[in-house]
Amino acid sequence: MSRDYPLGTIRTEQVWKRFRADQQRMLLRDRVEQAARRLRGDRGEDWRWALRDINLHIEPGESVGLIGSNGSGKSTLLKMLTRVMYPYAGIIDVRGRIGALIEIRAGIHPDLTGRENIYLFGALLGLKRREVAGRFDDIVEFARLGGAIDRQVKFYSSGMQMRLGFAVAAYLEPHVLLVDEVLAVGDAVFQQRCLDRMREVAEQGTTIVFVSHDLPAVQSICRRGVWLEQGTVRVDAGIKDALAGYRDSIEAQSEATARVGEPLSLLTYEVRGETGEETLHTDEPVTVELTLGGDYRGDATLHLGVSEGTSSPIFQISHEIRMTGGDHRVACVIPRLPLPRGRYTLWAGVYSIGKTDGGTLMSWHSAGQFDVFGPMLDTPPRAVVLAAPVFVPHQWEE
Amino acid sequence: MGGQRAQVIDERGGRPAPPGVAIPAGPPPELVFKRRLRPLQVAHELWAARELVRALAERDLRARYKQAVLGFAWAVLTPLALCAIFTLVFHRAVKIETGAAPYTLFAYVGLIVWQFFSNTMNQGALSLANNLSLLNKVYCPREVFPLATMLVATVDMAIGIGVLGLMFLVFWTAPAATFLWAVPLLLIQFAFTYGIALILSVAVVYLRDVRHLLPIITQMGVFATPVAYPLAKIPHRLQEIYVGLNPLGAVIEGYRKALLYGEAPDGRMTLIAAASSLVFLVGGYLFFKKLETGIADVA
Ligand SMILES: Nc1ncnc2c1ncn2[C@@H]1O[C@H](COP(=O)(O)OP(=O)(O)OP(=O)(O)O)[C@@H](O)[C@H]1O
Ligand SMILES: [Mg+2]
Numbered sequence: 001m002s003r004d005y006p007l008g009t010i011r012t013e014q015v016w017k018r019f020r021a022d023q024q025r026m027l028l029r030d031r032v033e034q035a036a037r038r039l040r041g042d043r044g045e046d047w048r049w050a051l052r053d054i055n056l057h058i059e060p061g062e063s064v065g066l067i068g069s070n071g072s073g074k075s076t077l078l079k080m081l082t083r084v085m086y087p088y089a090g091i092i093d094v095r096g097r098i099g100a101l102i103e104i105r106a107g108i109h110p111d112l113t114g115r116e117n118i119y120l121f122g123a124l125l126g127l128k129r130r131e132v133a134g135r136f137d138d139i140v141e142f143a144r145l146g147g148a149i150d151r152q153v154k155f156y157s158s159g160m161q162m163r164l165g166f167a168v169a170a171y172l173e174p175h176v177l178l179v180d181e182v183l184a185v186g187d188a189v190f191q192q193r194c195l196d197r198m199r200e201v202a203e204q205g206t207t208i209v210f211v212s213h214d215l216p217a218v219q220s221i222c223r224r225g226v227w228l229e230q231g232t233v234r235v236d237a238g239i240k241d242a243l244a245g246y247r248d249s250i251e252a253q254s255e256a257t258a259r260v261g262e263p264l265s266l267l268t269y270e271v272r273g274e275t276g277e278e279t280l281h282t283d284e285p286v287t288v289e290l291t292l293g294g295d296y297r298g299d300a301t302l303h304l305g306v307s308e309g310t311s312s313p314i315f316q317i318s319h320e321i322r323m324t325g326g327d328h329r330v331a332c333v334i335p336r337l338p339l340p341r342g343r344y345t346l347w348a349g350v351y352s353i354g355k356t357d358g359g360t361l362m363s364w365h366s367a368g369q370f371d372v373f374g375p376m377l378d379t380p381p382r383a384v385v386l387a388a389p390v391f392v393p394h395q396w397e398e
Numbered sequence: 399m400g401g402q403r404a405q406v407i408d409e410r411g412g413r414p415a416p417p418g419v420a421i422p423a424g425p426p427p428e429l430v431f432k433r434r435l436r437p438l439q440v441a442h443e444l445w446a447a448r449e450l451v452r453a454l455a456e457r458d459l460r461a462r463y464k465q466a467v468l469g470f471a472w473a474v475l476t477p478l479a480l481c482a483i484f485t486l487v488f489h490r491a492v493k494i495e496t497g498a499a500p501y502t503l504f505a506y507v508g509l510i511v512w513q514f515f516s517n518t519m520n521q522g523a524l525s526l527a528n529n530l531s532l533l534n535k536v537y538c539p540r541e542v543f544p545l546a547t548m549l550v551a552t553v554d555m556a557i558g559i560g561v562l563g564l565m566f567l568v569f570w571t572a573p574a575a576t577f578l579w580a581v582p583l584l585l586i587q588f589a590f591t592y593g594i595a596l597i598l599s600v601a602v603v604y605l606r607d608v609r610h611l612l613p614i615i616t617q618m619g620v621f622a623t624p625v626a627y628p629l630a631k632i633p634h635r636l637q638e639i640y641v642g643l644n645p646l647g648a649v650i651e652g653y654r655k656a657l658l659y660g661e662a663p664d665g666r667m668t669l670i671a672a673a674s675s676l677v678f679l680v681g682g683y684l685f686f687k688k689l690e691t692g693i694a695d696v697a
Binding site for chain 1: 421425450461535603606
């Protein structure tokens with residue numbers, strides 16, 4: 001019917017998926033009522049598209065980050081790739097063994113012990129008992145389960161279940177590895193090891209599709225990014241471009257949410273470089289100038305922050321100001337900007353002094369973005385997540 | 399200021415797809431998914447899942463036979479207790495005529511078959527519903543879940559057959575030499591039972607309240623099937639229709655003839671039962687496979 005694609009290929013062509021939009025109770029009497037209504041000529045069915053016209057072609061060995069806001073259809077797409085769910089229309093073709101970690105308990109049978117689960121999952125992947133036995137020690141070692149391996153999985157903590165699930169999925173040498181937002185329950189050390197392992201299997205030629213809201217982690221694993229929005233592919237490109245597009249859209253959204261009814265608001269802001277020019281450069285002076293307006297009179301603290309994407313701020317500074325009921329202009333000079341090349345978001349918020357809660361005069365929000373020109377940050381060692389990239393002026397001596 | 403960046407164009411030749419622009423309103427009708435079953439592929443998948451069937455059955459058995467003595471007792475006690483009651487009621491009170499064979503043996507043969515059927519039906523019907531969390535995450539041919547419950551019931555049946563052997567000792571009779579007829583009858587029994595389990599298991603996923611019907615079916619079935627009485631009690635001209643609807647009738651009757659009376663099972667009845675159970679098996683399987691595609695959506 002179709003061409004013979006090599007193992008590890010993922011292909012979807014015009015894939016559509018819909019779910020019932022109306023509430024369904026799955027009871028016989030509801031069905032009888034429904035049938036009665038249908039006889040009267042009322043269709044009574046209401047469907048909603050979860051995925052529309054998804055065309056993806058992923059080569060063996062590619063690592064693809066699947067990003068998008070909640071409910072955009074990422075998990076649904078992964079479920080269809082694992083063949084757990086069926087599409088409404090379209091062609092889905094995944095070649096080779098699939099290792100999947102869709103939810104924390106992915107493929108884990110709660111009543112069986114960890115050991116039995118490993119063999120069971122191997123069997124599901126089409127491996128022989130002997131083949132699983134050969135990798136058994138690696139899995140237990142990676143998951144750091146120790147004595148818990150002979151305990152029933154339902155008594156594992158979430159993190160332990162995830163460890164086991166990930167270790168099994170990643171060590172049974174699948175041709176395709178699908179990982180949905182699950183690593184978050186692991187502790188920081190284990191997350192890092194998972195990312196490492198994903199890199200490793202990617203280098204061995206395993207195709208990876210990685211879903212996560214942890215964008216730096218996605219960036220550290222994937223070369224290609226697919227951004228889903230409301231069930232359609234918005235951008236399918238290199239990971240940087242896809243992430244940039246996605247982040248821009250998040251920021252556009254959070255800027256759009258107006259903060260009405262607060263005592264103070266940010267009227268204007270400007271970020272400029274040395275001698276007033278528009279472009280900003282790494283390690284050079286930068287001036288941030290803001291105008292605040294509002295009825296409030298009294299002392300307040302102004303907080304400024306800078307972030308990359310929507311993650312937590314890279315750095316954050318504050319200043320006490322006295323508001324007199326009119327517009328208030330304030331400027332801040334940073335003599336040497338510690339940011340490498342990239343696009344950043346400026347955040348601002350004003351709080352009354354001496355109150356830790358309820359004293360919000362202007363809530364913390366992103367004011368806008370600015371670009372910095374300068375040297376690229378050196379690429380980190382493999383699989384290290386780029387979390388808060390700051391440019392630190394430095395000199396080497398030997 | 400946000401959003402000033404230009405729309406990123408896919409360097410791989412894919413399409414940048416701003417929402418609402420290049421997306422058609424619906425999929426082309428010729429691409430709408432239809433379930434296609436290739437028998438060879440199905441068989442291969444099922445074979446590949448044998449480990450899974452074993453593991454699932456083992457889990458159930460292990461849970462039950464954790465206390466070896468009690469677990470074993472449950473498998474034996476239920477049919478024995480029913481057997482005792484049937485002997486009292488049907489043999490002593492109603493005076494069912496069983497010819498040369500002791501009534502207790504006669505009833506027990508029927509009870510083994512019935513117990514196997516009702517175990518598989520009751521457990522099998524819930525086998526998908528109880529494993530929905532697993533079904534939602536790993537792919538495997540879903541028919542393995544009812545199959546595993548049938549495997550468990552088979553183990554119970556084996557124990558029951560062991561007890562039957564002991565009963566032959568107690569009653570000083572030997573199973574007749576025609577007992578090899580039991581083999582084809584066993585196949586009919588398996589086919590019918592699995593067909594029913596397939597249908598009910600997927601029905602319970604979509605209609606959760608179907609499970610409340612199970613006890614009723616079980617209660618009525620034991621009397622609607624010739625367990626306590628011979629098939630001959632059913633009016634002669636209705637027998638063929640009856641066996642067509644309930645092949646277990648012919649199966650039980652066949653076992654009795656082969657094991658207790660040393661006769662070959664009635665050829666005509668056995669053929670009807672075989673044809674009927676094949677219809678149940680194939681029909682149930684197709685029904686199951688058709689509805690299987692939506693299980694993850696409603697889970
Ligand atoms: N079984 C289901 N029945 C009905 N609607 C469903 C079902 N599964 C998913 N949906 C709907 O489909 C849409 C996509 O869901 P999906 O789980 O794929 O989102 P997601 O991109 O994984 O989101 P998140 O980032 O929160 O994990 C959602 O609107 C969800 O409500
Ligand atoms: Mg999800």
